[in-house]
Amino acid sequence: MSERVIFDETGGLESEPRSIYREAAAWFREASSELITSRKAEAEAFFRRIGITFAVYGDEAGAERIIPFDIFPRILSSDEWSRLSEGLEQRVKALNAFIGDVYGAREIVKAGVVPEDLILANPAFRPEMTRIKPTAGLYTHIAGIDLVRTGPDDFFVLEDNARTPSGVSYMMENREAMLRLFPELFGRLRIKPVDQYPDELLATLRSLAPTTASREPTVVVLTPGPFNSAYYEHTFLADRMGVExxxxxxxxxRSNIVYMRTTEGPQRVDVIYRRIDDEFLDPLTFRPDSTLGVPGLMSAYKAGNVTLSNAVGTGVADDKAVYSYMPEIVKFYTGEEPKLANVPTWRCREPDALGYVLANIKDLVVKEVNGSGGYGMLVGPHATKAQRESFAAKVKANPANYIAQPTLALSTIPCFVESGLAPRHVDLRPFVLSGSDKVRIVPGGLTRVALKEGSLVVNSSQGGGTKDTWVIDDAPPRPKGQSRSQRQMN
Amino acid sequence: MLARTADNLFWLSRYVERAESLARILDVALRLATLPSAYAGTSNEWESAIDIAMCRNLFFESNEVADEASVTQFLIDGPNNPSSIRRCIEIARHNARAVRTAITTEMWEILNDAWSELQRQKFKSFTGKDLSRFLAFVKEVSLRFDGAAYRTMLRTDHYWFQRLGMFVERADNTARLLDVKYHVVLPETESVGGGLDYFQWSALLRAVSSLNSYHLIYRGGIRPWLVADFLVRRPEQPRSLISSYENLNRVLDLLSEQYGRQGPSQRLVRKTYAGLQNLDADTLFQTGLHEFLTQFIADNNQLGLAISEQYLQ
Incomplete structure (x- = not known):
């Protein structure tokens, strides 16, 4: 691999940091190591106390861990953020239009932009959805778009999560922790708040209630239960939204209407924010062995008596093979150039691309099209020869199941590790809410960190951590004479 | 509210209350076991602790003799004991986690902290001092939990189900404690009020944290029939049967008000409560305490079932 310059988002703490990082850099430069250690311990205690834990699949049963939290913040300027959020809105609109088209007329296939077998052979394709029209024609109401960065102006979408993206509770609890730990920085910088997220989520969900619902639609959060790795988040969101x-x-x-069992008897449910995968939703339609779902739910859904959020079958859009077509998909539905770039992607299903990938596997990241959570992937430059060879064999056996991308020089941000502050690679997952009234995006998102030196894998199940993400309101302050209080004093 | 949430709240409070009762039972046994037999009588305190906890059969499945080591180990951390203090707190915390949104942060933190503390405890190497410190810790968890619920919960059905669980469990514990102690203290052949039961009766009062309050109500020293009167019929005593039922009656009324309808639980609680109010003291103490308590425990169980059928399923 050729030596590349890695962009550190602070611009370097020793020399002259970028202006948005100046205050934070100064604080950390002046703070004694004891002070920093004590703040770190405080943060750890905070997360333990509130019980924000996750279970790792395959770990010993019942083990609860907290995701490592790094106290050095990730900072974005207003300008950077407004460009990102425009791109996010455009992309999610395109995703929704694409899913509707996939389950509808398939114009995009007729136009020859996306091959049909990519849709029909997709394990996440749900034929039931060709007969179901969700409210407002929206499918992915809550989308998590994973972004990476390689330079001051170079952001890329790494992955679209259109099913049940998680992590938003960390975004909010990270902020809560930082507010307690660094009140002085919050005093000096104008950091855009994120705690309105649950209200915005509830407004989004309510806007999507079926037409048969009452004026005050009943919203619930559907969880697989306390053993699910994201259970904390489910409780957190239900609690903050004030729903069951x-x-x-x-x-x-009963009669195609969904009810919940309450202490006062059955009560109608209008909107279900479900954190259960499609296959488990309804044993009568999908997996018959599922005990997590609700028998008959799909027929109530089909009858238009309940909104499932996200809609069923959104997985067709967050497949990594579909991802590679996203620039064309955005253009097709919005008529605009994509504002957010894709990482260049080779589809191994195409013979030329397969040849290139196999020849250059040591420089590439190769991923299963349906993999997630950092599993089922090979990071060429970090793999051993034997690992590369066995992975190449798998790719050759089933090329359509793989895509490959160049290893990007992902940006870094300093993190506190054993040896002190050291650069670590990061990504960013903003959450995009699409309601029937409008699109809502809370400024920032979840910044994930690959805590292992040099590692590019940020997933919490594989040694990743998180940071708070600050979008700074750095527009120049209004001239004093214009402020209301001044005028009143005149 | 969700029936499952109500069920979890009800049981979570029962388990916290049960953990506290077990800690008190052990406390009393420890205190009595240290007394010379001339003061404490010849009865086996450790066996009676097992009886109060209602786990005689289970205990003797895995133990030969009931002594301090075997009984404390069994009641605190017995691997085959589904109602050990450890299990009670684990289940309470598990239930709390399942209804995390239905309780307040304060309540959750108390249970979560207690649970983490349990993970740190090394019961195997407990010394006497560790033991009494641990029992004090368990009682404190229950006190803090109760206080947190009282001070932070909205007065809606969530709170009422939490209270119901606590009072049903408390009535059960007080009745069993009294029943077993009554037998231990008063073997058939001995007459009421013999000299050596003084410490037994005062220990019983300690078990319900009421030795001092007893003296405030009854000025004339400890008398067995007054102790029973205190724990059954006195509404001033917060752990008495009548006090638990006064609360159960009120809470079930509030629930029926909120929901606009009543059912078997309201009828049952009224019947038992009226029975307690009209109880004739003389018959109770001279002949029928055991019969009365047996019936009471059965009625109380019945109420628990009725609440479950009416609201929790």
Missing amino acids: LVEGRDLFV
Whole structure:
């Protein structure tokens, strides 16, 4: 691999940091190591105390861990953020239009932009959805778009999460922790708040209620239960929205209407923010062995009596092979050039691309099209020869199942590790809410860090951590004479 | 509210209350076991602790003799004991986690902290001092949890189900404690009020944290029939049967008000409560305490079932 310059988002703490990082850099430069250690311990205690834990699949049963939290913040300027959020809105609009088209007329296939077999052979394709029209024609109401950065102006979308993206509770708890730990920095910098997220989520969900719902639609969060790795987040969101957190057994369907069992008897449910995968939603339609879902839910959905959020079958859009077509998809539905770039992607299903990938595997990241969580992938430059060879064999055996991308020189931000502050690679997952009224995006998102030196894998199950993400309101302050209080004093 | 949430709240409070009762039972046994037999009588305190906790059969499945080591180990951390203090707190915390949104942060933090503390405890190497410190810790968890619920929960059905669990469990514990102690203290052949039961009766009062309050109500020293009167019929005593039922009655009324309808639980609680109010003291103490308590425990169980059928499923 050729030596590349890695962009550190602070611009370097020793020399002259970028202006948005100046205050934070000064604080950390002046703070004694004891002070920093004590703040770190405080943060750890905070996360333990509130019980924000996750379970690692394959770990010993019942083990609860907290995701490492790094106290050095990630900072974005207003300008950077407004460009990102425009791009995010455009991309999610295109995703929704694409999913609607996939389950509708398939114009994009007729136009020859996306091959049909990519859709029909996709394991996340749900034929049931060709007969179901969700409210407002929206499918992915809550989308998590993973972004990476390689330079001051170079952001790329790495992955679209259109099913049930998680992590938003970390975005909010990270902010809560930082507010406690660094009140002085919050005093000096104008940091855009994120704690309105649950209200915006609730407004989004309510806007999507079926037309048969009452004026005050009943919203619930559907969880697989306490053993799910994201259970904390489910409780957190239900709590902050002030809605019931239900499990499948709390719901039942009668005459195509969904009810929850309450202490006062059955109560109608209008919108279900479900954190259960498609396959488990309804044992009568999908996996018959699922005990997590609700028998009859799909027929109530089909009858238009309940909104599922996200809609069923959104997985067709966050497949990595579909990802590679996203620039064309955005153009096709919005008529505009994509504002957010894709990482260049080779589709191994295409023979030329396959040849290139196999020849250059040591420089590439190769991913399964349906993999997630950092599993089922090979980071060429970091793999051993044997690992590369066995992976290449898998790719050759089933090329359509793989895509490859160049290893980007991902940006870094300093993190506190054993040896002190050291650069670590980061990504960013903003959350995009699409309601029937408008698109809502809370400024920032979840910054994930690859805590292992040189590692590019940020997933919490594989040694990743998180940071708070600050979008600074750095527009120049209004001239004093214009402020209301001044005028009143005149 | 969700029936499952109500069920979790109800049981989570029962388990916290149960953990506290077990800690008190052990406390009393420890205190009595240290007394010379001339003061404490010849009965086996450790066996009676097992009886109060209602786990005689289970205990003797895995133990030969009931002594300090075997009984404390069993009641605190017995691997085959589904109602050990450790299990009670684990289940309470598990239930709390399942209804995290239905309780306040304060309540959750108390249970979560207690649970983390349990993970740190090394019961195997407990010394006497560790033991009494641990029992004090368990009682404190229950006190803090109760206080947090009282001070931070909205007065809606969530709170009422939390209270219901606590009072049903408390009534059960007080009745069993009294029943077993009554037998231990008063073997058939001995007459009421013999000299050596003084410490037994005062220990019983300690078990319900009421030795001092007893003296405030009854000025004339400790008398067995007054102790029973205190724990059954006195509404001033917060752990008495009548006090638990006064609360159960009120809470079930509030629930029926909120929901606009009543059912078997309201009828049952009224019946038992009226029975307690009209109880004739003389018959109770001279002949029928055991019969009365047996019936009471059965009625109380019945109420628990009725609440479950009416609201929790």
